[in-house]
Amino acid sequence: MFLLVAHFRDDRPDGAAGTGEPEVPSPAELLAAAPECRWLRYARSTEDVRRRVLVAEFGTAADYRAALSPFHVRESVVPWLSTADVAWTGLSEVLLSADGGSVDRHVPTVDPDGG
Template sequence: MLLICRYQVSPDREASFVERARRALALLTRAEGCLHGDLGRAVDQPDRWVLSVRFTSVVAYRRALSPFEIREHVVPLLSEALADEPATYETLAEAESGVVTDHPSLLASDDHRLG
């Protein structure tokens, strides 16, 4: 399961945003079932940022959002993300060292398996 939150951050808010995003990454990646997280900035539009965090499952993602410290520090940051696109995605294929592994869809209504 992949969480992707996109942000538009003005230069005067950049330092505060980065501090909050780093704290969110630290808290989320401590959670059981969290594989890793990243914070990035668009090369062509430096006011655009992305926070992405990968979890082993939807259950791990939901459990990671449950602790009070997460609800206090992370959820407010997530709620500030641009809302014009979905933020959570299922992983249907992943690759490492040239080998692609497909995963079954988590959606009960349809199997969106690639390949």
């Protein structure tokens, strides 16, 4: 199980980021519609209304790559993800999960040494 976590900053002028309904970018909706995407959340920080975070779950790293492979997704989602804060953005392998009170440990599938 893999999580994509991407942090964004909404720098619309005049504080527009904190007023009214927050704009959900269409690339987030495209990624959410991919069959390989198990679930997706796009959220606004409660401490700084300009901060956004995207969290999406995929079964495997290959599923994440497959979700990005259709051309219409690639031309929209990839450029949008490239605007994320690179220091806090990436694909992570889940080691422990808890759903409904049940805790599961997951065996890593990606070699930590990259080999």
